[in-house]
Every structure is written in C-alpha cells, then in structure tokens.
Amino acid sequence: MRIVQKYGGSSMGSVERIGLVAARIARSHAQGHSIVVVVSAMQGETDRLLKLAAQLSPRPRDREIDVLLATGEQVSIALLALALREKGIDARSFLGHQVRILTDNVHGSARIQTIDAAPVQECLDRGEVVVVAGFQGVDQDGNITTLGRGGSDLSAVAMAAAIAADACEIYSDVDGIYTTDPAICSRARKIDRIWAEEMLELASLGAKVLQARSVEFALKHKVTICCKSTFDDGDGSWVIPQTVTMGGEAMQGLEGAVVTGIACDRQTARFSVSGILNRPGAAAALFRPLAQDAINVDVIIQTAPQDGYCELSFTVPQVSARRTAELLESLRPTMGFGQVRLAENVAKVSIVGAGMRSQPGVALRAFEALGDAGIDIELISTSEIKISLVVDDRFTEAAVRVLHDAFELHAVGR
Ligand code: ASP
Numbered sequence: 001m002r003i004v005q006k007y008g009g010s011s012m013g014s015v016e017r018i019g020l021v022a023a024r025i026a027r028s029h030a031q032g033h034s035i036v037v038v039v040s041a042m043q044g045e046t047d048r049l050l051k052l053a054a055q056l057s058p059r060p061r062d063r064e065i066d067v068l069l070a071t072g073e074q075v076s077i078a079l080l081a082l083a084l085r086e087k088g089i090d091a092r093s094f095l096g097h098q099v100r101i102l103t104d105n106v107h108g109s110a111r112i113q114t115i116d117a118a119p120v121q122e123c124l125d126r127g128e129v130v131v132v133a134g135f136q137g138v139d140q141d142g143n144i145t146t147l148g149r150g151g152s153d154l155s156a157v158a159m160a161a162a163i164a165a166d167a168c169e170i171y172s173d174v175d176g177i178y179t180t181d182p183a184i185c186s187r188a189r190k191i192d193r194i195w196a197e198e199m200l201e202l203a204s205l206g207a208k209v210l211q212a213r214s215v216e217f218a219l220k221h222k223v224t225i226c227c228k229s230t231f232d233d234g235d236g237s238w239v240i241p242q243t244v245t246m247g248g249e250a251m252q253g254l255e256g257a258v259v260t261g262i263a264c265d266r267q268t269a270r271f272s273v274s275g276i277l278n279r280p281g282a283a284a285a286l287f288r289p290l291a292q293d294a295i296n297v298d299v300i301i302q303t304a305p306q307d308g309y310c311e312l313s314f315t316v317p318q319v320s321a322r323r324t325a326e327l328l329e330s331l332r333p334t335m336g337f338g339q340v341r342l343a344e345n346v347a348k349v350s351i352v353g354a355g356m357r358s359q360p361g362v363a364l365r366a367f368e369a370l371g372d373a374g375i376d377i378e379l380i381s382t383s384e385i386k387i388s389l390v391v392d393d394r395f396t397e398a399a400v401r402v403l404h405d406a407f408e409l410h411a412v413g414r
C-alpha cells in the first residue's frame with residue numbers, strides 16, 4: 001500500500017519520541033508499504049518562534065515570519081530522517097519547495113495549488129522513505145509560505161492526493177476522534193468511522209483533532225484519513241469522503257446515529273445591534289467593513305422588521321471583538337443604528353450529524369434537553385447537518401454533557 005503518515009508536534013516532542021516515530025515507520029516499511037512521512041515542528045516550537053518575532057515586529061502576515069516559522073519543520077525532517085537512517089532505512093528529507101508544494105502568496109495562510117509528486121515518486125520507486133516538511137510551501141516567485149496553524153495536516157492530505165495514496169494516517173497523542181472533548185465529557189466515545197463532511201463541520205466548529213482545511217481538501221480530493229495515536233496500536237478513527245456509489249447511505253451517520261459529534265468553540269463573542277433601519281443593503285453596509293478587515297462573522301440572526309426597524313445579532317472570534325466594536329462605532333454616524341451590545345464570553349456549542357437530514361425533531365430534542373437543564377440559548381443557527389447554539393460560556397461544559405446524554409452519544413448507533 002501507499003501510505004502518507006503525518007506526525008504532529010507532540011509525536012515529535014523530544015528525541016525519544018522521534019525515536020518512537022522512527023520505529024513505527026520502520027515497522028510499516030518492513031511490511032512492504034511505500035511511505036511518505038509528513039511532520040510538524042517539535043512541540044511548542046512554532047509558538048516559540050512566533051513569540052520571538054512578536055518581540056521585534058507586530059506584523060503577523062509578513063514574508064519573513066514564514067521564513068522563520070518554516071525552520072521548525074526543517075529541524076523535524078532532518079532529525080527524523082537521521083533516526084530512520086540509523087535503523088538502516090534509506091530516508092530522505094524534503095522541504096516544501098523541494099517537492100514543489102506550490103501555493104498562492106498569502107503569507108501565514110497560503111493555499112496549496114499544486115504538488116510536483118515526481119521527486120517523491122522516484123524515491124518511493126527506489127524503496128526509500130520520503131520525509132516531507134509539513135506546514136510549508138513555496139509561491140510562484142520562490143518565496144517560502146506557510147499554510148496556517150495546524151497546517152501540517154493539510155500538507156499530509158495534499159501529499160496523499162498527489163501520490164494517490166491509499167490512506168492518510170494522522171498520528172497524534174490521542175487515539176482517534178471522539179464524540180466530544182473527553183476533557184469536558186467523561187462519557188465521550190471514540191468514533192470508528194465518520195463522514196468527512198461531518199468531520200469538516202466539527203473541525204470548523206471547534207474540534208481540534210484535525211485542521212478544518214485539511215478535511216475540506218480530503219473531501220474534495222477523496223482522500224481517506226485515519227486518525228491514530230503514535231503511542232499505541234489502536235485502530236484509530238476513519239474519516240471517509242463520500243463517493244458517488246454510496247448514494248443514500250451518506251444520508252445517515254456511518255454508525256447509524258442521528259448526531260455523530262458535539263463540538264464547542266469557547267473563543268466566541270456575541271454582538272447585537274438594535275434599531276437598524278430596515279432598508280435594502282443595510283446588512284451589507286454593516287458587515288462590509290468587518291469583511292474588509294478579515295473578521296470571521298458567524299451565526300448571523302436578523303429579527304423580522306418591526307415598524308421599519310430590525311435587530312441583527314452575530315458572533316465573531318473573541319480576539320476580533322474589540323476591533324469589531326470599533327468598526328461598528330465608525331458606522332454609527334452613517335447608519336444611525338441604536339444600541340450595540342457585546343457579550344464577550346459566550347460559546348458556540350454545535351451538534352453535527354449527517355443523519356439529521358432524514359430525521360425531524362433533532363432541534364426540538366436539543367432545545368428540550370437544554371431547557372430541562374436550565375440553560376439559556378442566546379442564538380440558534382442550523383444547517384443541513386448541524387445545529388449551533390450560542391450560550392453563556394458559564395454553561396458550555398454543562399451544555400455539552402447534557403446534549404451528549406440527550407443524543408446518547410456514549411452508545412453506538414442511537
Ligand atoms: N507547526 C505548525 C503549527 O504549530 C504546523 C502544524 O503543527 O501542523 O501550527
């Protein structure tokens with residue numbers, strides 16, 4: 001088989017751990033698999049480098065920051081290749097530009113455009129193990145770029161697509177994908193199989209196992225991901241992109257459940273703007289400056305107009321709250337709305353499941369469960385396969401547990 005194995009920062013946390021990673025790769029190699037390894041920087045390294053840069057410059061999206069951050073992964077590939085060679089395996093390390101992971105030129109969150117798989121292929125044909133630096137690429141002019149935090153997951157999935165791998169294994173210190181964060185809910189259960197579209201929602205809504213963009217890429221390019229632990233031999237969790245042949249099966253969760261998982265994002269702030277004159281273009285006028293500032297607005301709710309006025313509520317990442325407040329104030333003279341209310345500590349708790357498509361009453365069940373637990377819901381937003389509820393952050397953990405119980409996620413197939 002052709003396998004891409006990605007090892008994250010925690011797996012590369014020390015020379016001892018790199019030794020364990022090398023042993024694991026050696027075992028797969030001995031089984032006759034063709035292996036491309038993608039690695040992250042050693043644990044804490046990217047943060048350390050960012051802190052250094054912050055002492056000298058406040059600019060986060062600078063070309064030089066990417067030059068700096070890319071060094072973290074360079075150290076990892078070299079150490080791992082050395083460890084593999086000590087085990088008698090022909091291993092060769094590659095930086096992003098050496099395998100031509102070509103990206104656009106957006107420093108700090110570049111998008112992968114193409115990968116030239118030929119040099120990798122040549123190594124694989126010779127029976128070598130290829131070790132590629134995650135998180136980095138190169139733009140058309142030869143500048144080093146990085147793919148955004150957690151971007152090694154994306155490098156791995158893109159590499160798997162480029163070499164038409166049978167699977168992309170993502171190794172970390174957890175043994176798979178859980179129904180919710182086990183640190184919040186002790187009844188959280190490891191999921192064996194999940195649809196990529198469900199995983200994409202969970203990752204976008206706060207689950208940390210996989211970077212959302214990597215799942216989006218996997219969905220689009222039909223890459224099957226398996227999340228596993230570096231430190232045990234469990235089967236992990238499979239993230240399966242839907243194929244045409246699956247047809248109706250995809251309407252349901254892979255384990256027969258209506259709700260597959262619960263994610264929460266606690267770094268959220270809520271704004272409510274009242275007294276907005278309800279005329280065409282009002283919402284556009286309000287959100288335009290936020291979009292221009294790249295502020296990620298989510299859960300937008302507008303009330304029905306009353307006497308010509310309406311109210312708009314929405315959430316933004318907590319880090320953008322202050323900037324959002326400033327931008328809204330700057331609009332006041334031209335738009336003339338009423339009060340702007342900000343709740344800085346709210347959380348977005350989301351339930352996700354492909355089975356929701358075919359099952360009515362899911363939202364009601366969630367509302368009843370939270371109601372019975374005395375938890376106020378501040379905003380609600382739904383899509384085909386998810387329901388997001390904004391609650392005061394004091395209630396986050398309780399809300400997650402209550403919903404986990406209400407949908408019996410501790411048991412398979414409810
Ligand atoms: N080293 C990068 C980060 O810490 C990329 C990664 O680990 O995936 O975000």
Ligand code: MG
Pocket residue numbers: 008150153209211
């Ligand atoms: Mg990661």
